[in-house]
Amino acid sequence: MSRVSVPCHVKGTVALQVGDVRTSQGRPGVLVIDVTFPSVAPFELQEIMFKNYYTAFLSIRVRQHTSTHTPAKWVTCLRDYCLMPDPHSEEGAQEYVSLFKHQMLCDMARVLELRLILRQPSPLWLSFTVEELQIYQQGPKSPSMTFPKWLSHPVPCEQPAPLIEGLPDPNRVSSEVQQMWALTEMIRASHTSTRIGRFDVDGCYDLNLLSYT
Structure with missing residues (x-):
């Protein structure tokens, strides 16, 4: 499925202070972060992609168009999504992240505005945010392709031509030829090559021996 980048405007971050702002212990x-789409009509969000920078948890709220007479409402579509398994370690701190609409808690159609809520409970990192934010919607569907008739309706496998009446079965002929060849080899192997010697004794023929032949 194709996707198309949606032009957006990312507003400046607003920090919510944690702790006493009058002491050094207080920190954001x-x-x-609010994201608006001033140049596009309400759309169906397909994917959110960004590079994390030391954000431990992410929540997202979406403002959707409902109707002409009803004001748009904010709805939470992602709650405390973990970007760093351990907020006190480096794992996942600078990874690229993709979030798809099937991961959201609500329908992502008719989107007007997004609000990203970033949270980092660890005091080890001086700053955190998300970078290279990209929003995508579903692209136009590919036109259906037409195929030639001979591809759409393939010809069934051809059957072998029937045997002509009166001719022997080639498989049977082949089997009989192999049997004849095997018998020939057996006869050739059993045939002795020793020639019978002459019936002579000291250069003379013995009449008794000749009479037996």
Whole structure:
């Protein structure tokens, strides 16, 4: 299925302070990023892709167009998606992430605006965000291809031509020829090559021996 990039405008991050802002212990642990689509009509979101930068958990809310007389409402479509298995370690801190519509908690049709809520509970990282944000919608369907009739309706396998009446079966003839060849080899192997010697004794023929032959 093809996809098409949707032009979007990413607003500046808004930090939500965690802890006492009057002390050094206070630091932003949650960031909010709004994404708008001023140049496109409400669309069906297919995929969200970005590069993580030390964000541990991600939640996404979507504002969808409902009807002319009903104001659009914000709906949570992703809640606390884990980007770093351990917020205190480097694993997953700078990975590329793709989120698809089947992973969302609600239908992603008629999207007007997105709100990304980033959370990092670990005090080890000075900053966190998401980078290279890309939004995709489903592209146009490919036109159906037409095939020639001979491809759409293949000819069934041809059957072998029937034997002409009166001719022997070639398989039977082949079998009999092989049997004859085997018998010939057996006879040739059993035939002795020793020639019978002359019936002579000291250069003279013995009449008794000759009479037996």
